[in-house]
Amino acid sequence: MGSVNPIELGIFIAYLAVLVFIGLKFYNASSDSSEGFLLGGRGLGSWVTAFSAQASDMSGWLLMGLPGAIYLGGVPQLWIGIGLFIGTCVNWKMVSERLRVYTEEVDAITLPTFFEKRYKDPTGALKTISALIILFFFTIYCASGMVSSGKLFSTMFGINYNAAVLIGAVVIISYTFLGGFLAVCWTDLIQGILMVIAIAVVPTLAIIEMHGLGTTRVAMASQHISMSLFGKGVTAATIISAVVWGLGYFGQPHILVRFMGIDSVKDIPKARKIAIVWCLISLAGALLVGLLSIPLFKGLSGGKEETVFILMIHRFFPVWIAGVFLAAIMAAIMSTIDSQLLVCSSVLSEDLSRIIFKKELTDQQAVKVGRWSVIGVSIIALLIAFNGNSTVMGLVSYSWGGFGAAFGPLVLFGLYSRKTSWQSALSGMVVGTLVLIVWKATGLSATLFGTGIYEILPGFVANVVTILIVNRFKTPEAEVVDEFDEMIARYEKARA
Template structure:
């Protein structure tokens, strides 16, 4: 073992032990299934904001985004722009109503349970379909997180991919089983702070060593002027950058469309459901959006600084954050920076693991197999399910795979299948269960089949990200069937929400 890896390993060890300790500390506070699934709806604005954004970003923040910017220049930052817009709109238009509606809907702890109650679906098919989409997509999504964690361990410590995946999975399972949602959100507050520190510190160190933004601009211009053009993606080949093709409207729309996915991400929406008060949401929104702006800007700067400071040119652009950290910081601080990468990966994987296990427990076991199950039985079941889902994801992860391709696929699947239906459920009182079912099925199928459908269009082939046709198709299906098939719910949800919305100066606590 090289001497410089010892400090990094110690920092990693301290971080993972701290996460397990949080699970142990919260264990006694987790007395009911709602405590485990949503933290008893007691999240503060700060914890909800940091947890929502930390669970959102995943390893893409420090691996995928800096790597894309390193390879293509600032033209690759359109995705970040879309994510910032999507984050704001999600907090502004979804969070307040979802927090209130899920409490009104028989205190629902999962999205399938909420949709079933919202549309008065006595057939329960809507619940089954939604839960199936969540469990299937999230199990694969968790596997992609385990793959990323295994690759990170192997790249830093050379311990082998399988060993890295195993260690990563065990740590996540231990504190998730012990503390559930509350332990996860508390750990995310720590991890979100670490991620913010890393996204600020590494660019500042790099800019100081290089000589400021002017020197960075000159260095990039010397490499290839296209690196500084927002309308072009440079091309990296044979360790050299050349001018790429100008970004067309389709490419820009595809990257911005990542922001549409926020409205349907269950692991982010769960934080809205768990916040303690609708009056905490404005503060949480300001914290969350500010956090996203800072970390996405910092991660993009890391990619640009890598172009200027790393020699020779990297053959694997996604390693730019790791290489730059090792090059610019002492081993102890490098350990802190690399733990932030681990935190980004873990905060998403554990959130998805918990949502999948909670949905299996609430939407299948509790809803169909044991409707009278006590909290004790539900807690035992959901903890066993966490282990079961993690095991399946672990087996999938051992086969490896392209992490970011899986992330893009699952992100589009959730965004298209759940996003349009959720928004309509919150803002269209006359929406029917037929419209909701059609929207979810159409959105999911469009994303799954899009890669096969698009090439068949011949000269009309678009190459657009599956999110775009998925959202359009799901919205059209939901509007058509919601208008012409079935009856609207008997209950006036808008009226009920107005009664529950607190007057100015009063605080509503669920």
């Protein structure tokens, strides 16, 4: 890709200009209050909520990370997709409605604030530590998106990787800085539509051009790549490690905030159906892209396998269509980074503001801090992304596991348990996070058990077990129990 095609470049510039325009459009609406900037006034409709939640969920991982993993490992890598699909369905069913009601009940617009108010932590430790966990893992997560954008631009236009990372970051920062939550969600709607069209159309037309999957099966057999979910080398540990990705959904702040921002609980069933259909189509398309690339692009490794979708688009489509589909990859990348930057912004302007500034901020001050926080976090993520050896899959898996292990049990216990105290929640979160970090850093699973179990599972289980143990010694105040009962009553009324 040594020369820049002017048509592709023009389509890209036009697409990026639209995103910045959306940021400008919502500038005033997001400037009045921190709730407006960070949660859009809780006024999202079903379609925007569904597409925004799924687009911010899947990111460049869907169009680059997963096809690359399937290219290298074959069909067994789809177990990750199966786990994510199950997690999507369960999260929308178990968490979305109750979280929408409960966060409004306690007047919380961020996850750390929800934890503090839900469990009535008098020390502030639950809010502070959860906010720091978000900053740590989301900075790494944002870096994964910037790696994706760098690979996209450098593959398309043959420009320097670091320059490519910087170009993508500038655009994302611009519209997130300007328009806040509403800009992020409406751009996610556009980007979600582009993503699902691209991931459905590209492999379909590739199959037609290749006259079926015959060459793929031959190539997989010759390279000893498994064509079965239960093929050679697939163990129980392999399947478990892949499927438990679904546990991560219960703790992802950038997805959960969409549930908090929807206009009404009654809009959620429709949004849930839209989201599940989107997810099913997208995961099936990613599988096909990875499989079809095996006979087409041989010998890719070292992170270059994550460009197979880009290479397939260039191979089978005329330049003006290719430009649109390549913009869809950028859409996937942006739809997650913008959400993560906004959550980091909310943490610094809402959850840590008293510690940092030694006072409560006014709404206008909180919005300013939120906007500048977007830039600060982006700079750190850029420094991580400038390491050209980083892979999208590696960065995403660590961050995804971190949130699932730290926050997933707290969300579930918070929405379904009357008897969980703030001491239990705090202990569980700390233990779950530490177990995940140690498990990952030391390779404990492979060293002791020879299994390579994904670190989210031991972290999540350690969190749950800790909560259950501490619950036997520490019971919540009567106020906590009464408020939980009020939430359930409001939830039942809202659904009626």
